[in-house]
Amino acid sequence: MSKEKLHSSSTETGKADSAINKWLDDRFQLAALREFAKHKSVPKFRETIWYYFGGIALLLFLVQVCTGILLVMYYKGTEDSAFESVRFIDAKVNFGWLIRSIHSWSANLMILAIFIHMFSIYFLKSFRKPRELTWYTGIGLLFVTMAFGFSGYLLPWNELAYFATKVGTDITGQVPVVGKFMLTLMRGGADVTGATLSRFFGIHVALFPGIFAIFLMLHLLFIQRQGMSEPEEWAKLDPKEKKTIPFFPNFMLRELLIWLIVINILAVLAVYFPWELGKKADAFASAPQGIKPEWYFLFMFQILKYIPGKVWLFDGEVLGVLFFGVGIGLWVLVPFWDSKIKSGHRNKILTYIGIGIVVFMITFTTIAWIAG
Amino acid sequence: MNDETKKGKTRREFLNDVLIGGFGAWMMAILYPVISYLDPPKSKEVKVSQVNIGKSSEIEKNSGKIIRFGEKPVLVIKKNNGEYSAFMAECTHLNCTVQYRKDLGLIYCACHNGKYDLNGKVVSGPPPAPLQKYEVALKGDEVIVYKGEG
Numbered sequence: 001m002s003k004e005k006l007h008s009s010s011t012e013t014g015k016a017d018s019a020i021n022k023w024l025d026d027r028f029q030l031a032a033l034r035e036f037a038k039h040k041s042v043p044k045f046r047e048t049i050w051y052y053f054g055g056i057a058l059l060l061f062l063v064q065v066c067t068g069i070l071l072v073m074y075y076k077g078t079e080d081s082a083f084e085s086v087r088f089i090d091a092k093v094n095f096g097w098l099i100r101s102i103h104s105w106s107a108n109l110m111i112l113a114i115f116i117h118m119f120s121i122y123f124l125k126s127f128r129k130p131r132e133l134t135w136y137t138g139i140g141l142l143f144v145t146m147a148f149g150f151s152g153y154l155l156p157w158n159e160l161a162y163f164a165t166k167v168g169t170d171i172t173g174q175v176p177v178v179g180k181f182m183l184t185l186m187r188g189g190a191d192v193t194g195a196t197l198s199r200f201f202g203i204h205v206a207l208f209p210g211i212f213a214i215f216l217m218l219h220l221l222f223i224q225r226q227g228m229s230e231p232e233e234w235a236k237l238d239p240k241e242k243k244t245i246p247f248f249p250n251f252m253l254r255e256l257l258i259w260l261i262v263i264n265i266l267a268v269l270a271v272y273f274p275w276e277l278g279k280k281a282d283a284f285a286s287a288p289q290g291i292k293p294e295w296y297f298l299f300m301f302q303i304l305k306y307i308p309g310k311v312w313l314f315d316g317e318v319l320g321v322l323f324f325g326v327g328i329g330l331w332v333l334v335p336f337w338d339s340k341i342k343s344g345h346r347n348k349i350l351t352y353i354g355i356g357i358v359v360f361m362i363t364f365t366t367i368a369w370i371a372g
Numbered sequence: 373m374n375d376e377t378k379k380g381k382t383r384r385e386f387l388n389d390v391l392i393g394g395f396g397a398w399m400m401a402i403l404y405p406v407i408s409y410l411d412p413p414k415s416k417e418v419k420v421s422q423v424n425i426g427k428s429s430e431i432e433k434n435s436g437k438i439i440r441f442g443e444k445p446v447l448v449i450k451k452n453n454g455e456y457s458a459f460m461a462e463c464t465h466l467n468c469t470v471q472y473r474k475d476l477g478l479i480y481c482a483c484h485n486g487k488y489d490l491n492g493k494v495v496s497g498p499p500p501a502p503l504q505k506y507e508v509a510l511k512g513d514e515v516i517v518y519k520g521e522g
Contacts, residue, residue, distance in 0.1 A: 163468055167483055170467035181411075188412050191443065195412060284438050284445045286461070286471030287482040305484045309465070309500035316498050317465060 041244035042251045043230045050120035051228065053113050055255045056262055057141075060110035061212070063266070064148075067103040068205065075155065077201030079194025082157035083280040090277060097274055104275035106266055107149055111296050114142050122334065122354050125347065126229035132335040134226070137219040139332050144212045149294060151204040157197060162281035164293045165200075166192050174321045193283070232347075292368060299364035300324055302371075331357070418442060422518035428454075429513055436472020436479075439517065445469055446506055447479065448517055449490060458506035458517050459492045465499040479503065 024030055042051055074093055076085040089096035118138060121127055127135035150168055154161045169192065173183035188195030234242055245251050293301050303323075307316040330337070334350075341349055381389070420442035428450075431437070436449045438461050445461040449472050459479065461469050468483035478495060479488040487495040492503035507520040 163483060166468060167466045184412065185410050189415075283469075284440050285469065286438060286447075287468040289482045291468075291482050301484075304466070305498060307498055309494060309498055315500045317500065 037248050038246075040224075040227070040247035042228050042247055043234065044243040044245050045231055045234075047120070047124060047231065048245070050116075050124065051251075052255055052258050053117035053120060056258065057110055057113040057117055058216075059259045059262060060106050060113060060266075061145075061216075063106040063263075064103065064110065065209070067099050067106065070099050071103055072205060075201075077155065077198055079157065079197055082155060082197055083277075086156040086277060098270060101270035101274040102266060105269045105273075107152060108294070108296075109262070109266060109269075111145055111149060114145055115296070118142060119354065119358065121229075123351060124229070125232060125338075125350065127335045128338065129335075130226060131222070131229060134219060134222040135335055136332070137215050137222065140215040141212065141219060144208055144215060146296065148204065148208050148212070149296070151200040151208070153294060154197060154200045155204065156277055157281045158278040159281055159285070159288060160278055160291060162192060162283070163287045163291055165196065168293070168297075169196075171317070171321055174315075174318050175325075176318070191283070295365065295369075298368040299361045302364040302368035422516050425515045425517055427513045428510060428515050431515065434474055434477075436474075438469065438471075441506070441517065441519075446517060447472060447503075448506075448508065448515070449479070451490060456508035456510075456515065457490055457492075458508050459488075459503035460506065461503075463499055464494075464501040464503065465497070470503070 021030075042048065071089065074085060074089050074096065076082060086100065089100055091097075093099075121135065121138070150165075154165045169183055169186045172186060173179045175182060184190065186196070186199065187193070188199045228247075230242070245254075292298060304317070304320050307320045309316050311319050338346070338350060423439055423441050423446075425431075425437070425439050425448060431450050433450055433454060434452050436447055438445045438447055440446075446458055447461040447470060448456060448458045450456055459470075463470050463481040463483065463486050465481065465484055465486050468481050470479050470481045470486070470488070472478075473480040476487070477490070479490070479492070480486070481497070481499070484498050486497035486499040488499070488503055489495050492505055494500075494502060505520055507518050509516045509518065
């Protein structure tokens with residue numbers, strides 16, 4: 001900003017703003033940053049809508065951090081008092097039920113937003129060179145979020161959570177070679193007990209936020225460094241033909257508007273469908289009928305029901321674990337194997353695989369849902 | 373250059389190896405105690421050889437009950453003919469706790485639809501192995517559950 005312009009600003013606030021700007025500029029040389037912000041833009045085309053979902057996931061993460069901090073004020077992470085402390089939050093603490101309900105709903109919506117974000121990146125092929133690392137850090141964020149979900153699910157120490165954790169950790173125990181050690185490490189012993197709860201509480205509130213922050217920082221850094229991904233058809237276009245929206249303020253204001261809508265959806269869900277607490281976990285009770293995991297694990301849960309105990313020489317559950325392990329591994333490594341496919345049918349093959357996976361997931365999730 | 377490498381490592385390469393090795397050893401010195409710390413100490417398990425679950429006359433026929441056998445849940449079933457059978461209540465599939473289903477006359481795991489007969493053998497569903505059997509004896513009217521030899 002030139003000196004003439006500075007002096008010409010008429011209002012007092014304007015003067016104060018400029019003074020602060022100058023003060024900051026003298027110390028941090030913000031001109032380059034301002035220039036960067038001015039040129040940051042988002043491609044405007046048929047699929048621009050999908051560009052908002054990463055931001056939605058970020059918003060929901062922030063909601064998780066805030067409500068999580070509030071819950072920790074009253075939550076007690078021990079076998080004897082976890083369930084009671086959550087019941088206390090629900091019944092006695094002012095707006096406790098609301099904070100807990102928002103935390104649970106926001107966790108689920110966050111996973112949904114990340115799934116939509118991930119599939120949109122896949123179908124738009126935005127993971128391709130030079131954005132492979134953005135994809136990998138994004139996958140890291142998804143995994144940490146699911147681990148957040150899995151560990152947080154146990155914290156109320158209710159019946160559903162207890163058995164979900166038993167099954168979930170037992171699946172880890174099926175992994176060849178390191179499985180048994182991993183199982184003991186996760187459970188803090190041979191069985192799911194108060195020791196498991198302490199561990200899950202610790203990693204849920206201390207370890208995972210730290211790992212998430214590192215992945216998130218890298219993810220955002222890569223995006224800022226490389227700019228928004230443009231649709232592949234644009235490669236042939238003249239720069240003048242490419243329609244873009246400036247990020248500041250146009251895209252940001254639209255994103256904020258969407259954040260407002262998401263916050264409203266979250267509020268409606270949290271108020272009208274408060275998260276149930278259920279019955280306290282009992283290690284000496286049978287698993288209740290109709291037990292099932294969170295919706296994002298449902299398709300795997302349904303498949304595990306179909307795999308027989310023995311398939312030829314192998315234990316069915318080990319095969320199940322290997323099947324999903326290999327599948328998820330291939331999905332994660334898509335930037336690697338996609339680059340090996342010949343360019344002629346590359347996009348079609350990738351799209352068909354993606355559609356196949358989405359249909360597979362939706363079908364088995366629906367079957368599990370209906371089966372109750 | 374080739375002559376030099378043939379003769380042996382240069383001082384720089386040697387120092388690099390020492391540094392890398394030192395760093396590796398340093399990492400091990402940190403990781404080993406951390407991983408050992410995370411591996412929980414073996415707590416002394418209270419050895420339970422038998423559990424008295426009450427009077428037989430007070431247990432309904434065609435019913436099942438989970439009892440605590442040391443640290444483990446055990447399912448005790450009183451059949452229609454008044455005979456008893458008992459099994460480790462943890463499903464051999466993925467560790468859920470099973471239950472006796474009166475309506476089916478079977479042992480059932482609600483987690484993944486595993487079904488066992490009243491001898492603990494798998495009838496259907498994903499469990500890979502039968503349930504571990506426990507023995508039941510009557511001392512007068514008292515029902516005693518104990519671990520068999522198998």
